[in-house]
Amino acid sequence: MNLLVEIDKTLARLSNALDKLNRDELEYEEAEGKLTIEFEDGVKLIVSRQSATNQIWLAEPSGGWKFDFKDGKWICDKRGITLEKALSDLISEKLGEPISL
Numbered sequence: 001m002n003l004l005v006e007i008d009k010t011l012a013r014l015s016n017a018l019d020k021l022n023r024d025e026l027e028y029e030e031a032e033g034k035l036t037i038e039f040e041d042g043v044k045l046i047v048s049r050q051s052a053t054n055q056i057w058l059a060e061p062s063g064g065w066k067f068d069f070k071d072g073k074w075i076c077d078k079r080g081i082t083l084e085k086a087l088s089d090l091i092s093e094k095l096g097e098p099i100s101l
Helices: 003-021 083-096
Strands: 026-031 035-041 044-050 055-060 063-070 073-076
Touching: 003 026, 003 035, 003 044, 003 055, 003 083, 026 083, 035 083, 044 083, 055 083, 063 083, 073 083
Parallel strands: none
Antiparallel strands: 026 035, 035 044, 044 055, 055 063, 063 073
C-alpha cells in the first residue's frame, strides 16, 4: 500500500466532508498535500501530508498532532483518536455545536 496515496485520498475525503457541512463560518482549501481550514476569527487548522514519515500532521492553535495509519484509520498515538474525530471536535468547539466529519 502506498501511504502517500492514502494520505491524499484522506485529504480529499475531508475536503468533501467540509463541503457538505456548507458553513459560512469557515473556509477551507486543499492543495499540494495540505488542507487549511480557517474560521471567521482567523484561527486556522492545518492538516498536512508528511511524506518523509508517512504521517498526517494536524496543526492547531494549542499544538500539533501526528497521525499514523493503523487498521485502515489515521490514529494519533498520544491521544488515541482518529484524525476525523480530532477535526470534528476542534471544528465543533469553534462553531459551538456538534459536527461530524
